[in-house]
Amino acid sequence: MEGKLRYAWWFVLVGVVILAIWKLFLPHGTYAYVQKADSSREIVVYVAGAVEKSGLVHLAPDARLDDALKQVQLLPEANLESMNPAEKLKDGQKITVPRKAVVISPDPAGNSSDPGGVDSVPVVSSAPVGIPVSEGGKININTAGAAELDKLSGVGPALAERIIQYRTEHGLFAKAEDIQNVSGIGPKTFEKMASQVTVGP
Numbered sequence: 001m002e003g004k005l006r007y008a009w010w011f012v013l014v015g016v017v018i019l020a021i022w023k024l025f026l027p028h029g030t031y032a033y034v035q036k037a038d039s040s041r042e043i044v045v046y047v048a049g050a051v052e053k054s055g056l057v058h059l060a061p062d063a064r065l066d067d068a069l070k071q072v073q074l075l076p077e078a079n080l081e082s083m084n085p086a087e088k089l090k091d092g093q094k095i096t097v098p099r100k101a102v103v104i105s106p107d108p109a110g111n112s113s114d115p116g117g118v119d120s121v122p123v124v125s126s127a128p129v130g131i132p133v134s135e136g137g138k139i140n141i142n143t144a145g146a147a148e149l150d151k152l153s154g155v156g157p158a159l160a161e162r163i164i165q166y167r168t169e170h171g172l173f174a175k176a177e178d179i180q181n182v183s184g185i186g187p188k189t190f191e192k193m194a195s196q197v198t199v200g201p
Contacts, residue, residue, distance in 0.1 A: 045089050049097035049168050050078035063089050069097070082146035082161065098164045101145040138198040141179055142172040153192035159184050173199050 043061055045068055048054040052073030059067055066085035074080075079100040089095075139148050141163065149160035159182075166182045173179055176197045180190050 043089060043091035043093075045091075045093045045095055047072050047095045047097065049095075050075045050099045051097055059089065061091075065089060065095065068095060072097075075099075079145060082164065096165045096168050098146070098161075098168060101143045101148070138196055140199065141176065141197050142167065142199050152196050154185075154189040155193065175199055 041061060042058050043063065045057050045059065046055070047057055047068055052075060055072075057068050057071050059071075064085065065083065065087040068089060069080070069083075069085065074097065077099045079098045082098055139152060141149070146157065146160040146164060149155055149163050150157055155163070162184060163179065163182050167173070170181075176194065176199055177190065178199075179185055179193075179197065180187065
């Protein structure tokens with residue numbers, strides 16, 4: 001009888017040890033399985049803005065912005081200078097491709113010819129090409145790129161990108177004060193830049 005009881009205790013002890021070992025290593029195995037499952041799935045991002053057709057793009061979990069741009073048809077006016085192709089993407093992210101700033105040159109009065117009969121040469125704006133500065137030296141917030149917007153008082157690179165994104169999604173600003181609709185720009189910030197901005201040519 002004692003022998004059977006001893007065997008029973010040994011059996012219970014071995015069972016407890018096996019159960020403890022299994023509990024000890026189970027979390028590691030489960031974590032490895034989850035990691036493997038995560039690495040095999042994909043992410044989905046939404047691309048809009050200066051593209052042929054806005055839509056969803058399916059990518060690998062470790063995809064970069066450059067991977068998403070390669071899968072869409074970019075328009076000629078797409079401005080990739082202000083984007084970071086190395087940016088790591090995440091599932092559900094929205095990507096807005098900004099458009100290049102359009103510089104509007106002053107139109108000469110009429111198409112009259114000079115006294116010698118030779119057509120007059122169009123007047124060229126004195127502002128550097130690509131920098132949408134108005135006649136009064138103000139920055140046009142409807143056409144300025146990220147580099148120009150960054151020059152405004154109270155505006156940094158991140159806020160400049162936010163202005164471009166707002167402009168792309170909501171259209172051009174009707175008046176300079178409308179820039180306060182952009183997240184991060186309040187009355188105090190606008191007061192700093194009020195004398196530097198315009199919405200006209």
